[in-house]
Amino acid sequence: MSKKEYIRKCKEENPVVAICYDFDKTLTPDDMQAQGYIQSVGYDVADFWQKSNGIAEENDMDQNLAYMYTMKEESEGKILFTKEKLAEYGSKVQLFPGVEQWFERIREYGKEKKVIVEHYIISSGLKEMIEGTSVAKNGAFEKIYASSFYYNKKEVAVWPAQVVNYTNKTQFLFRIEKGVLDINDPGVNESFSPEEMRVPFRNMIYIGDSDTDIPCMKLVNSYGGHSIGVYNAESKDKTKVYKMMRDGRIKYFVPADYTENSELDILIKNIIDRTATNEVLETLHYQYKNEQINADKNVNESERKKSDLLIALENSDTFKRTHSVISDLKKIDDWTMEEQIRLIKIALDNSQIRYLLGDYDVKRFYENLLDNMENETSEIENLKTELLHEIKKKKRFS
Numbered sequence: 001m002s003k004k005e006y007i008r009k010c011k012e013e014n015p016v017v018a019i020c021y022d023f024d025k026t027l028t029p030d031d032m033q034a035q036g037y038i039q040s041v042g043y044d045v046a047d048f049w050q051k052s053n054g055i056a057e058e059n060d061m062d063q064n065l066a067y068m069y070t071m072k073e074e075s076e077g078k079i080l081f082t083k084e085k086l087a088e089y090g091s092k093v094q095l096f097p098g099v100e101q102w103f104e105r106i107r108e109y110g111k112e113k114k115v116i117v118e119h120y121i122i123s124s125g126l127k128e129m130i131e132g133t134s135v136a137k138n139g140a141f142e143k144i145y146a147s148s149f150y151y152n153k154k155e156v157a158v159w160p161a162q163v164v165n166y167t168n169k170t171q172f173l174f175r176i177e178k179g180v181l182d183i184n185d186p187g188v189n190e191s192f193s194p195e196e197m198r199v200p201f202r203n204m205i206y207i208g209d210s211d212t213d214i215p216c217m218k219l220v221n222s223y224g225g226h227s228i229g230v231y232n233a234e235s236k237d238k239t240k241v242y243k244m245m246r247d248g249r250i251k252y253f254v255p256a257d258y259t260e261n262s263e264l265d266i267l268i269k270n271i272i273d274r275t276a277t278n279e280v281l282e283t284l285h286y287q288y289k290n291e292q293i294n295a296d297k298n299v300n301e302s303e304r305k306k307s308d309l310l311i312a313l314e315n316s317d318t319f320k321r322t323h324s325v326i327s328d329l330k331k332i333d334d335w336t337m338e339e340q341i342r343l344i345k346i347a348l349d350n351s352q353i354r355y356l357l358g359d360y361d362v363k364r365f366y367e368n369l370l371d372n373m374e375n376e377t378s379e380i381e382n383l384k385t386e387l388l389h390e391i392k393k394k395k396r397f398s
Contacts, residue, residue, distance in 0.1 A: 009179030015279035023123035090132025098258030103140035358394025
């Protein structure tokens, strides 16, 4: 068993927004393999995918494993299938308008709002090609989760090291959430309290273009995050994003235009603005919650139960609820003077309970309460007198 010590990210003072991207047709107009590699092994793009998908279908094989196998097989005798060569193909991948400047600009905007912005790739494409892009070389991404190869000592690909498909993409969102980024770190399975989550799902943004992104989009949406569908600004074909919106997979859709002041740019900045404000409230919520938890530690269970019942009686707004609470209150016989006074005031102030003072169970509860109270002050005596007067006014007995 490995004794590797994994580096994990801890929660910072400022909130973190994680923007997660698919790659093909999200940051680039076409599949990365179709922008040089497929042509270099003598294939038409459509024919290559037909062969790859055919292998998957005939062998009950994952489609991503099938394309990785096909890439390796078709490269034999034609090109060196090395990590360096794949990165070289990646360097030639065309990016959508504005992508080159996007990542740093959005990070800087986050800093202005005291929000840490991190960019992640979650793609079924090849990690080696993505790493070869200019944006990756310039440190755009916090982490790249994508399919990749295992290489021998000569740096030649010999076996899949990691395969990412549309269903297992979601695991990486949980890693980002907890700051457990290494794909082999078992810490992702550890329990974290909500306030310990480094990037709660409400602070995640997922940007994708098609059905393969749906599991991630659905997960992010269901936990209060933001899923965005993008479409090619040149073709203006919105068929896929319309379907994703219709099916509730995305909250927004915009052209894949990453230039400043584009629809996407404005949308992301609005989400960052909202996060900055919302996290102030979330921090306060957890402060109050922790205060309540610490206060509960100093109160025994019976005292907490009495307090809860007093609140329930005070807030009761139905006859059925009132009778139920009275039934529980009758089981308690160690009321403090302060609690007895509160019970009387609740009966006098809550018009519904005042109305029910003629019902046998409510009447008997309060009569017993008054019988066991001492008149320590004139205020208590006046309260008892007023309540007795109200009880005598009621003629309904059951």
